Amino acid sequence: MTGEGRSMHLIGGRRVTVPDLLEAGLLKAGAKLRFERKRIGDTFDATVTAAGRIRLEPDGEEFRSPSRAAMVAAGMRAVDGWRAWVVVDERRLLDAVRQEFLDRAITTAGRQPEDRAPQRVHERLRQARTRADQEDPERITVRELLKLWGATDRGDQVNQIEADLANHGLVTSPGFRAVTLDTLVSLTTPPDEPEETATADVLPATEDDEGGGDLDVRLTVGNLTPLDGVASVGPNSSLEEAITEMLLNDFSQLAVLSGPRNPRGAVTWRSIAQAMHRKPDATVADAIVRAEVVAYDRDLFDVLPTLQQREFVLVTNEGRAVMGIVTTADVARRYGEMATPFFQLGELDQTLRWILRCALDIPTVQPLCGRTIENFDQLAFGDYQRILENKDVWDRLGWPLDRQRFIFRLDRIRQIRNSVMHFHPDPVSEDAVEKLRNFTMLLHRYRGPA
Structure with a gap:
């Protein structure tokens, strides 16, 4: 060069x-x-x-x-x-x-x-x-x-x-x-x-210039919530104001701030009810509960115990201003986004393996894989693709489907699988999830008797 x-x-x-x-x-x-x-x-x-x-x-x-x-x-x-x-x-x-x-x-x-x-x-x-x-x-x-x-x-x-x-x-x-x-x-x-x-x-990266920066594959608190501001009330606000804000936005909790960098805590439906029970003319100040404040780049796994105990944390940006809130519901949603394609791929894998095991034998599969295969459990997505690309194998399945279009979609499924298995903080797109779902339904339709 x-x-x-x-x-x-x-x-x-x-x-x-x-x-x-x-x-x-x-x-x-x-x-x-x-x-x-x-x-x-x-x-x-x-x-x-x-x-x-x-x-x-x-x-x-x-x-x-x-x-x-x-x-x-x-x-x-x-x-x-x-x-x-x-x-x-x-x-x-x-x-x-x-x-x-x-x-x-x-x-x-x-x-x-x-x-x-x-x-x-x-x-x-x-x-x-x-x-x-x-x-x-x-x-x-x-x-x-x-x-x-x-x-x-x-x-x-x-x-x-x-x-x-x-x-x-x-x-x-x-x-x-x-x-x-x-x-x-x-x-x-x-x-x-x-x-x-x-x-x-x-801060600048202090990388070894020949080796790149530090390994960073964490899921952070900031990956769950946009840092575009957080709804809040002041400590001197009325409970009616807090309740209205929570009802309008379907919140379970609401930050209480004296300023962007001065969090006082939060109010929840439980703390509001308890305050009103103790004091009919209670204000937000009477209903404040402690709120844990964490930086947006904090490792999510470190924060999970706090979320389990308190159900939410306030999130600060790089300037230490409170700009977001993360709840247990956000964590459940994110882990659901991560788990859904993972389990769909598992079902696809098992279904394809079952179909090939029922229709073929190892001596037929072995030459098509290009490597030593002793049983069907050793097959991977790349193997499925190579096996089904073979016209004789395809004809033995007897599916009234276009082989080339099927293989093209299977290759896309393989790419999605690689993306899922190589972890990064972004959820799999809804389009990719839909492709996995539709492919699974297709396999179930043509897999033959269970």
């Missing part, structure tokens, strides 16, 4: 590294770097080695990642090294060198169809970076963000998306992994001096 082709590949593949800049001639071995924390008057120096590592001065410790080097040098919990280190001789940020690398790659890219998608992504993120630098960050739903890469969910492409964002010095706030698809996120740059209380989504 040529240098130009390799550069183009990087834009759609992984994070740009310091060795990439050396190879492109945009950075020289021995280049001096400086990181100044002007707010506290500290300065740190480093040198770029011939291997593309950042060597801190004067102790000589080396790092592959500019961010890791800056963190260790300054003793900070997190910092974006690309926007911290300045190339001394050129008086520009290491990030500016990275942006030149990306611009060159796009300029020298060919006109092949496979080059156009990375070009579009680059131009789009370049515009977003300009707005972020002007402190006017673009706001976009996670769903629309994924569409830039032609994705409909946070599946196999999520690492590429994070790499492309990182290459342009961008993060999403809140983090796009930990919220719903319809949550609005800002395309912004990490803070120069992150506060110790900042959440992970607004």
